[in-house]
Amino acid sequence: xxxxxxxxxxxxxxxxxxxxxxxxxxxxxxxxxxxxxxxxxxxxxxxxxxxxxxxxxxxxxxxxxxxxxxxxxxxxxxxxxxxxxxxxxxxxxxxxxxxxxxxxxxxxxxxxxxxxxxxxxxxxxxxxxxxxxxxxxxxxxxxxxxxxxxxxxxxxxxxxxxxxxxxxxxxxxxxxxxxxxxxxxxxxxxxxxxxxxxxxxxxxxxxxxxxxxxxxxxxxxxxxxxxxxxxxxxxxxxxxxx
Numbered sequence: 001x002x003x004x005x006x007x008x009x010x011x012x013x014x015x016x017x018x019x020x021x022x023x024x025x026x027x028x029x030x031x032x033x034x035x036x037x038x039x040x041x042x043x044x045x046x047x048x049x050x051x052x053x054x055x056x057x058x059x060x061x062x063x064x065x066x067x068x069x070x071x072x073x074x075x076x077x078x079x080x081x082x083x084x085x086x087x088x089x090x091x092x093x094x095x096x097x098x099x100x101x102x103x104x105x106x107x108x109x110x111x112x113x114x115x116x117x118x119x120x121x122x123x124x125x126x127x128x129x130x131x132x133x134x135x136x137x138x139x140x141x142x143x144x145x146x147x148x149x150x151x152x153x154x155x156x157x158x159x160x161x162x163x164x165x166x167x168x169x170x171x172x173x174x175x176x177x178x179x180x181x182x183x184x185x186x187x188x189x190x191x192x193x194x195x196x197x198x199x200x201x202x203x204x205x206x207x208x209x210x211x212x213x214x215x216x217x218x219x220x221x222x223x224x225x226x227x228x229x230x231x232x233x234x235x236x237x238x239x240x241x242x
Contacts, residue, residue, distance in 0.1 A: 021056035022207045027169055028180040029063035030087030031080040034197075035180045036121040042200035044118040050213040051204060052111065059117060061091035062165040063179040074159040076166075079179070083125070085162075086153065090134055091117060092161040093152035097145045107142055115141035 026043070028035035047055055065078040065088065078084040094116050100109045119137035138146035152158045169176055172183070181188075182196050184207050196203040205216035212220075 020209060021054060022204065023056050023058070023185055024204070025058040025060060025172075025183040025186075026180060027060045027063060027172065027176055027182075029065070029079055029084060030061055030091050030120065031084040031125055032063060032179050033124070035063070036124050038180045038182075038197055038200075039121045040118055042196070042198070044114065046201045046204070046215060047114060048111075048118075050215040051201075051208075054208050054213060055204065057110070057114070059091065059095050059113070060165050060168055061088045061095070062162065062169040062176075063088075064176050065162075065166060067163050067166045069163075072156070074156075074163045076159075076162065087120070088165070089153040089158035089162050090149065091120065092165055093149045093158050094120075094143075096161055097148045097152060098143055099145060101144065104142060112141060112143055116143055 026039070028039065043057075047057065063079055065076055065085065067074055067076050069075075076085040076088075078088060095113060098109055098113050098116060100107050100112060116137050119141055120133060123133035123137065134150060135146050138144075138149070152161070172188070173181070178193070180197075182193055182200075184192060184203070192203050201215065202219060205212065205219055208216055
């Protein structure tokens, strides 16, 4: 009986920990080199790996773009030109339309979206075959809804979705001070944002509650190993002085 209770207790702990994901919001632009570097080098590796079950990312592909409405039409002016406006629409439509399939249990909607965005950001402006990379990124990452995404991006739905991301961006900061920008737990911290640009993992691990994934534990252990000798040296110097 006690073993059953203990087992149930462990299951409940696991469920509770799985439910507590750290919310993060990333404001970015589809053709921004800094956004590409941040997403492909800082975000993707740990979130694809051990942080997958610990973070919940909201993607906002708008950045420093602007929009105006003329009747039912929405007109966009984007930081890196018209191609970025289309790219932002593709990202907005992908975020909306990507779905996981019940027969592919190893994939979730979140993981598929992460893979697609990472692939698109890696491609950037450089298309080796001069073909827009959307279909390839969808195919290579087990996404079956590219036709829906493409249709959305070329229709008023894409404009509506991008406008919605623009409204979210403007509500956060108008104009957005830096691209990309990351917000942890709905509270913007300029210093944490700056640090995350070069060491996302270190900042993210501060927000993840115990028990943490091994990647965070290893990071904390490395920091302790580095700091302890320094504190010991300072203590020794103080003793000698006094």
